[in-house]
Amino acid sequence: MGGVRNKVIDRKEAFQKSKQPTGFLKKLIHSGVVAWLLVFLIWSIASSVSDPQFLPSPLAVWKGAIDLSQDGSLSLYISVSFLRVISGWILGNLAAIPIGLLIGRISLLRALFDPVINFVRFIPPLAFITLFMLWFGIGEQSKIFLIMYATFFIVTINTITGVQALEEDKLRSARSMGASEWQIMLHVIIPGSLPYIFTGARLAMGSSFMAIIGAEMVAANEGIGYMIWNSRLYFKTDWIFVGLVILGLMGFTMDRVFNLFGKAALKRYNVVVK
Amino acid sequence: MRTVKKPVTESAPIISISGLTKSFANTDYYVLENVNLSIQRGEFFILLGPSGCGKSTLLNIVSGFIEKSAGEMSVDEEEVHKPGRNRGVVFQQADAALFPWLTVKENVEFGLKMKKVPKNTREQASAHYINVVGLQGHEGKFPRELSGGMKQRVQLARVLANDPDILLMDEPFGALDAMTRRTMQTELVRIWKETNKTVIFVTHDIQEALLLGQKVGVMSVGPSSNIETIYDISLPYPRSFSDKEFSLLYHKVQSHFD
Ligand SMILES: Nc1ncnc2c1ncn2[C@@H]1O[C@H](COP(=O)(O)OP(=O)(O)O)[C@@H](O)[C@H]1O
Ligand SMILES: [Mg+2]
Numbered sequence: 001m002g003g004v005r006n007k008v009i010d011r012k013e014a015f016q017k018s019k020q021p022t023g024f025l026k027k028l029i030h031s032g033v034v035a036w037l038l039v040f041l042i043w044s045i046a047s048s049v050s051d052p053q054f055l056p057s058p059l060a061v062w063k064g065a066i067d068l069s070q071d072g073s074l075s076l077y078i079s080v081s082f083l084r085v086i087s088g089w090i091l092g093n094l095a096a097i098p099i100g101l102l103i104g105r106i107s108l109l110r111a112l113f114d115p116v117i118n119f120v121r122f123i124p125p126l127a128f129i130t131l132f133m134l135w136f137g138i139g140e141q142s143k144i145f146l147i148m149y150a151t152f153f154i155v156t157i158n159t160i161t162g163v164q165a166l167e168e169d170k171l172r173s174a175r176s177m178g179a180s181e182w183q184i185m186l187h188v189i190i191p192g193s194l195p196y197i198f199t200g201a202r203l204a205m206g207s208s209f210m211a212i213i214g215a216e217m218v219a220a221n222e223g224i225g226y227m228i229w230n231s232r233l234y235f236k237t238d239w240i241f242v243g244l245v246i247l248g249l250m251g252f253t254m255d256r257v258f259n260l261f262g263k264a265a266l267k268r269y270n271v272v273v274k
Numbered sequence: 275m276r277t278v279k280k281p282v283t284e285s286a287p288i289i290s291i292s293g294l295t296k297s298f299a300n301t302d303y304y305v306l307e308n309v310n311l312s313i314q315r316g317e318f319f320i321l322l323g324p325s326g327c328g329k330s331t332l333l334n335i336v337s338g339f340i341e342k343s344a345g346e347m348s349v350d351e352e353e354v355h356k357p358g359r360n361r362g363v364v365f366q367q368a369d370a371a372l373f374p375w376l377t378v379k380e381n382v383e384f385g386l387k388m389k390k391v392p393k394n395t396r397e398q399a400s401a402h403y404i405n406v407v408g409l410q411g412h413e414g415k416f417p418r419e420l421s422g423g424m425k426q427r428v429q430l431a432r433v434l435a436n437d438p439d440i441l442l443m444d445e446p447f448g449a450l451d452a453m454t455r456r457t458m459q460t461e462l463v464r465i466w467k468e469t470n471k472t473v474i475f476v477t478h479d480i481q482e483a484l485l486l487g488q489k490v491g492v493m494s495v496g497p498s499s500n501i502e503t504i505y506d507i508s509l510p511y512p513r514s515f516s517d518k519e520f521s522l523l524y525h526k527v528q529s530h531f532d
Contacts, residue, residue, distance in 0.1 A: 167370035172339050176357035177385030177436055187388070191375045268375045268416065 056238040061245065064238030068227075078246060081216065081223040084140070085208045085254075088147020092208075093201055096152045100159025100197070101189060110160070117153065125150040125211035129218050138219045143212060150211040151204040158200025162193025191269055198262055198271035202255065209251050224250075286351065287312035288439060288472050289336065294345035296331055305331050307498035309345070311491065313474065315439075318466055320483040321476045321501075323493030324531060329476045332493075333444050336474065337363050349440070359385070362433030364443040368425035372417045378404065378428050379413040385436035403431040406465060423454035427461075434469060441466075444476045459485055463511050480527050484520060485513050492530050502530065 028034055040058055047057035056064070068074040103109045103117075125146055132149075136142035166189060174188045216225025224243050231239035262271040294309040305328045313319050321329050334340045335347065338357040347353065349360060357363075365371035372381055382400040391399075404410055407427040417425055426446055433441060447455040463486060466473055477483050483490045484507060491501045505527065509519060 167367075169365045169367060169370040170373065172337070172357065173363060173365060173371045173432075174384070174388070176337060176339075176359070176361060176363045177388060177432070178359040179385075179388040183388050187384070188373065191373070194375075270374065 053235050053237050056241055060238045061241040064236065065242045065245075068239060068242060073227075074242070074246075077222055077224050077227050078250065081212055081225065082250060084143050084212050084216075084223065085147055085205070088144040088212070089151050089201075089205060089208045091144065092148035092151025092204065093155055095148065096155035096200075097159055097197055100156040100200075101163060101185065101193070103156070104160040104163025104193070105185065105189065117157065121153040121157065125207065126214040129215050132215075133219055143215045143220070146211050146215050147208045150207045151201075154204040154207060155197065155200040158196045158203070159193060162196025162200075163189055165196065166192045194266060194269040195271045195273070198266065198269075202258060205254055205258065206251065209247065213247065285314070288315040288317075289313040289347075289349055289474070290351075291336075291347045292345060294332075294335070294342050294347055296328070296335065296340075296343050303497040304343075305496060305499065306342075307500055309500045311501055313472060313489075316470050316472055318463075318473045318475070318486060318488045320487030320490040321474060321493065322480065322483045322490050322527070323478060323499065324495055325478055327493045327496040328499045329478070329493060330444055333442055333474065333476050337361055337442050359389075359436050360438050361440045361442055362436055362438035364426070364429045364433055364441060364446045366445045366448050368422065368429050368449075369417070371429055372425060372432075374417050377414050377416055378409060378420070378431075381417070381428055382431045382435050384432060389436075399435050400431075403434045406434065406468065407431040408461065421454070422450050423458055426450065426458060430462075430465065434465070434471075438471070440472045440474065442474050445478070446475075447482070448477075448479075455482075460512060462486065467511075480524055481515065484509075484523055484527070490527065492527060495531075 043055075043058055047055045047060075052060055065074065103113055128146060128149060129142075132142040132146050136145050170188055170192060171184060174184050179187065212223070213225035213228070216223035217229040220226040224246055228240050228243035231237070231243070259272055266272075289312065291309055291311040294306060295304055296306040297304045309332060321332065323329050331340070335342050336349075338354055338361065341355060349358075373384065376384065379397075379400050382403055383396045386396045386399060400413075404413060407430050409424065409427050409431065412420065412424065417428065420428065429446070447458050450458060459482065462473075462475075475486060487507055490505045490507060492503045492505070493499050494502045505523065507523065509517065509523075513520060515521070
């Protein structure tokens, strides 16, 4: 009897425990607020003892951001950089995913291209900036190609890995249920490798940002990279900081939005690992 | 005497294998050598043998997943080299075989969808076979939400929905706990009786073989394995371990592996 009662009480306790909110402090730490407060604190202290041209205070940066917003240049630069990244990234994905699927599926293609892919992928996009300008001009084209390049290999390699990671039994079962090769591609291989493709696309977003800022620093009249680079000429260190913060925010937001999309629209494919 | 126009008689085997030999590329031995086997329509055939003797290899050849090296194999009196809808395969690892992005119902309808069967026919079939395997109420769940035994039921329903003549099962209950395995064995016998399918069931478990099979083909230890002896098990279903004849048979089969 006693044993049974104990068991019931234990269960109740466990239930309450699991329902209890975790400590307020723990929550605060997890929300990131504490970390950001710390950053601001250290930043403020450091800036108070140094030259504002060397390290502007958070307040100065905030004022710089307002300066830049007044004539609309900040929002223009944000949208220009954003458009470049998003269009190059989409185009890069559109090229990389089908190629990755094919290479992953056809061992002959894999044998053929594997050495090339593994060679070229070590050349960072930034190394191509001058070359792409030479080939595609200094306009939008060269920048979009650069983003495509930055996207292409990451997504291709991830897609290939995803296709290869699919269990043979899935293909076999589909085949014995009468699926054609095309149907297997459409209904087994693509959905099955989506988690890998998704991860590749997400990583590529990061490298696209790096590439575009580099390209805008070297050759552009607009964009966040241009802004950062140009601010140096006027010793507007606060503007440089505005650019850095904006970059972080843009990357963070895009990643979040993409993740939310993955969680909602691609839920059944389990693309977002918690 | 046989005439050219063969009537499909009771005795025409649905699967017929003769002189079948298999060695894998880059190996210098035969996994299977001179396998001879014929299986009657509607028969529950067990392929029994120790691990590594070539059971899966033989089943994969019948499935059409891999090519034999020599010999003949025909299904319904036709040589086969490819997988086909007439042979439904139930794999050992449900997680590897099921599509985790599809619900139970969608998994079961997969084959019919590939065949472009209209939606309402498809739904009738899936509802029926989900019922047959006892998964009603779980149609909308994803495989990851199911237990191991339930996943194997999904595999079974998915295969049955294509209405194959033959079920090929490679140690399908090997990964289940003992209690679930027992339940699944009983269920399989019931389903086999309900659907009149021909079954080839691979196992290395003698008890399982004797619980399920009408015939038990014992394979010799590899390499160059083949089917050493075929036992006719005439015990009525449901069978029980405690049956005297069961234990006699058990010891007889066991002696092959001593
Ligand atoms: N793809 C392969 N290539 C080379 N050898 C293989 C391959 N598949 C199986 N074998 C070998 O064939 C033998 C039989 O394997 P298998 O049919 O899986 O045995 P079982 O299913 O009876 O345990 C084993 O010795 C195994 O190593
Ligand atoms: Mg095996």
